[in-house]
Every structure is written in structure tokens, then in C-alpha cells.
Amino acid sequence: MKIAILGGTGHIGKGFALRLSYKHEVTIGSRNIEKAKASAAEYNEILEKHGSNDRIEGTDNKTAAQNADIVFLTIRYENIPSVIDLITPVLDKQIIVSVVVPMARDRCYIHPDSSPLKIDVSKEEYNANYFCYTTPKAGSAAQEIAMLLPEGIEFVSAFHNVPAHTLADLDAELDYDIGVCGNSTYSKNIVFELARDIPYLRPLDVGPLETSAMVEALTPLVINIASRNKLKDIGIKFV
Template sequence: MKIAILGGTGNIGKGFALRWGQKHDMIIGSRNAEKAEKFAAEYRDILKRQGYNANITGSDNKNATEEAEIVVIAIRYNQLRSLIDLITPVIGKQIFISVVVPMEKNLCYISPNAEPRTIPITSDQFNADYFCFTMPEAGSATQEIENMLPAGTELASAFHTVPAKKLADLELELDYDIGVCANSEYSKKVVFGLIKDISRMRPLDTGPLEAAAMLESLTPLIINVAARNKMKDISIKFI
């Protein structure tokens, strides 16, 4: 398959490129095509040293979307609207996968319609930065993307609990469970296959797109647990 990573020059883009680039054609997408090609060349070199003749190219986000069969949206939440507006004219039969998480440091929302509030931390034990899931009005970033994409576009939500550094470390086998939300059984089947392409990863069905907020909210939870308990690059396994 031909897979585009929109925001592929970011932290998690490297891991996806190195893991999937062993089996699939990869397109690194960025707002700047020259920057994308620079990173693509770096990823090709890494895989070449591992014995893989990978087909990894770089392009701007719009062209990457047009050329791909699978499109992974791996950008910051606040960039969603401009990205979707950019790529909408070239959306066809691609399957989109969102790894986007709306979260803020030291800022929590009580509910989608509530005003944001900063929760004071007074105890010395917990006097540290923390992250909160800031639920969009649509319920999740995934549902917001669904509302912006053309009707009928295939969309799934996954990979929110994967630590980027470990994903990019090819010496590691990642014994993680990956939740997948999608309304289409076809989309789930394709995403399950991509998860299984990464050694020891196990895909789990976590429901329709309406359940995506539960997946997205795991990201700040994991970051907070790691920071407060002096752990590093942790993930989730259901046992």
C-alpha cells in the first residue's frame, strides 16, 4: 500500500515511516515539500542500514494525500482546519487515520460546553506540569475531522498510546495494545492490518468513531503517569 503521513516530519512520523517503510511505500507529508524530502532521505538511509531498500519520498501535504491510499493525520490539533481545507479537493477513496489529540498543559475542560479552567495545584508532591484532554465541541478530534471531511470518507482513530521514541527504535519490539475506533468494518480491517505489520502490536476494536474521545484522552493520561512516576515512554497492554 501507499501510505502518506501528514505531519510526517514530526515526532511520530519517523516511527511510522521506519516501521511501515519496510513493507509499504511511504510519503512523508509536510507544509514544506523540501523539508519533507529531507526527512524522507534520512528515513531511507536508516532503513538502508537495516538492509531495507525502502521507497520513502517527501511531498507537500496536498500532493501526499492525492497520491496515497492510506493517509495518517499526525499534526497538532490546532492545525486541523487549515489542513483539511487544503486537502479536501484531492480526497477520493483514501482511508484516513487520525492520531490527533486535543490536549493542553495545565488546562482542563469540564465538558465540551464549559469554560476552560486552570486547576491550582498546591501540594508540593504534585506541584508539576500536567496535561489534560480538552474535549472539542464535536466530542473528539476524530469526530471533528469526520465533520470536516467529505461525506462518506473512510476514517479511523488509532495509535494514540504509542510512544514516538520507541516506535522509531527498530531494536525494540513493541508489545502494546492499540485501540481502533471506526464506523466502517473495512476501515477497521485495514488499520488492524497496519498494526499487525508492527511486530507484537495487537489491534483491539474499541468501538465506533463516537468512542474516539476515550482513546484520545489516554494520551495525556499516559504522559502524566510517566512524568509523575519517573517512567519513560510508556504505553498500554490489556491483560
């Protein structure tokens, strides 16, 4: 399949590009075509060092989305509206996959209008340096994105809890579970197969799109546990 990774020059996009290139035609998208080409060249060097002849292409986000069967949104929550706006004219039969997790550092609040919760202790006492899930108005990033996408576009929310560093390390075994949320069995099954194309990942059906908040919110939990307990590259595994 043809896979576009929008924001594929970033941390998590790199891992998806590298890992999926073994079974699929991968193009990374960027706001800047030269940046996309430079990242693609860097990723191709990594593939070459790992004995792969597969090649990743780089182009602008809109062209990447236009020519793809599957479009990964690997950009931050706050940048979603402008990117959806940009690609909407070229969306047709593509399946959109969101890995987006809205979160904030050292404060927990409901996104975007309410104030941070009041904390009556100094930052030091409170032991700052943690992340919170910032619940979007619609309930989750996935539900916000679904409202922005044109009607009829297939959409799945998945892969939120995979650490970028491990995903991009082709020598690392990814012994993680992947929660998959969506309203269409057809597109969820395709995303299940994509997850299985990455060795050791196990996709699990979580439910319809409105269950995505639960999976998205696991990401700050995992990051906090990792950083506060000096655990590296941990993810989610259901046993």
C-alpha cells in the first residue's frame, strides 16, 4: 500500500516511515519539501545500513496525502486543524490514521478553555516534571479530528503509546500492544494489518472512536512512569 506520513520529519514519524517501509511504499510529508527530502535521505541511509533496499520518498504534506492509500497524522494536536485544512481538497478514498495525543507538561486541565487546576504548593513541593492528558472539547483528539474531516472519510485512531525512540530503532523488538479505535470495521482491519506488519506489535480492538480518549490518555501515564522511575522506552502490554 502507499502510505503517507504527514509530519514524517518528526520523532514518531521517523519510526513509522522506517518500520512500514519494509512492506509498503512510504512517503513522508512536511510543510517544507526540502526538509522532507533531507529526512527521507537520512532514513534511507538507515535502511541501507540495515540491508534494506526499500526507499522512502519525501514531499509536501498535501502531495503525500493525495497519492496515498493510508495517511498517518504524526503531528502535534495543536497543528491538526491547519494540516486537515490543507489536505481536505485531496481526500477521497484514503484511510486517515491518528496517533495524536493532546498533553501538557506540569499542569492538568480540560482543553482548551478551562484554566489549569489550582495547585496550592510550590512547584518543588509538588515535584513538577510530569505530563497530563489535556482532554479536548470533543472528548479526545480522535473525536476532534473526526469532526474536522470531510464526511465519509475513513478514520482510525491507533499507535498512541509506542515510544518514538524505540520505533525508530530498527534493532529494537517492539513488544507492545497497539490499541485501535474506530467506527469502521473495514478501516480498522487494514490498520490491524499495518500493525502486524511491524514485528512484535500486537493490535487490539479497543472499540469505536469515542473510546480513543482512554488509549490516548495512557501515553502521558507511560511517559511519567518512565521518567520518574528511570525506565527506558516502556509501552503498553496487556497480560
